[in-house]
Amino acid sequence: MAIVQLLRPAQPAATDVSDSQLAIAARAGDVKAREQLFRRHSSVVYGLAVRLAGPREAKDITQDVFVQAFQSLAKLQNPAAVRSWLCGIAVRLVRRRLRRLKLFDSLFQRDNDGLEQALSAFAAPDVALELQRIYEHVGRLPERQRVAFLLRRVEGMSMEETAEVMGTSLASAKRWVTAAEARIEKLTTAPHRGAP
């Protein structure tokens, strides 16, 4: 009864089992290993999804990431790098969603519901305020610039990591981040120049 084994979330995470071992077991069809991978990395993927796409989309994205990951475990070349592999899938899904939602946004003036509440609930007040100002402007960026900027400046990834998870060249990643930073900098600093 594989399903029953799978549905025993009460077991504490086996911290002595590496990501690599879990990934190999999961690839071989071990459903408990899959669940452990999910429980170990779901918060990272969810946090990334919230920061990239907002709370409203984050749960669906997290779910999609793991469904897609489990379907393509055979393509995982480096089992030790499960975390960055999952983040790469998340970024691809976020980009796809952002492209798809662009038209919807322009038609219905969709705002980012829940982000303010999430910021106030999970971030210190000064961080929340600063991020809120950034997110106000990030939404106006083209999809590639938006994701590249958030990966580099909010996730704190290196430029090489940013390029890798976006599946692009280092030069392109740098160009997008630079363009986004210039625009964000202009938008965020301009209203405050006259402040005491």
Add this chain to the structure above:
Amino acid sequence: MKPGRRFADEFKPQLSEAETSEMWERIEDRSASSRGGFSQPTWRVAGGVTAFLVVASAAAFLLFQSPTGSPVVGQVVEASDLAPQELELPDGSKIELEAGARLRIAKFSPENAQVVLSQGAARFDVQHRATRSFVVQAGGVEVAVVGTRFRVSVGKLGYAQGRVDVAVELGSVEVRRPDGSSPVLLAAGERWTSALGVAVTSAVAPTGSEAPPPAQAAVADAPLRPRWHAWRQPKQPKR
């Protein structure tokens, strides 16, 4: 913005245990059909089979929802936000899902039954069978049953998010936690909450062998609420 600052360390939205469990169930549901790692051509060939299975699953679901239908292992039952839903198992045990509740039949055999309550509350009226174990999983807690009537709920909002409450109306249950601590045995009239981790005598009154109608059961539970709300009140300073 300060260059090089890592906001991700300071803004970490978290999923509750209940949300994680629910998400895992959904992922498992979606992954179930593709488990085994089919190749791309196999997917194309299997398209017709999948379509057939979708239709068959829908039929099975409708059968499952009917009063005389048998539960399908792996099946998810969800009560709408407006009305409760009743479910009768083949052995005569009954589960009443309160509005908004969601559960999954993880296992059902003559020796072992396992139900996962991922959200909301449900009242269980379990037929006694000496050789069969009946376990309800909720928010990382296991409630093991011999033969009894009890209610389990998983908190969804605010301070109660992820909190599991167990109230026994008849018989006894054993509550097991994943941290390896000793199981807690609850008798009729006792209630347990994961917020405290201890059994607490409450106003849940033991009843006779006849199962009360849902409306009566809900009334019997009602006096508990003021008691539990009292835990949130600030303590009066001693004079």
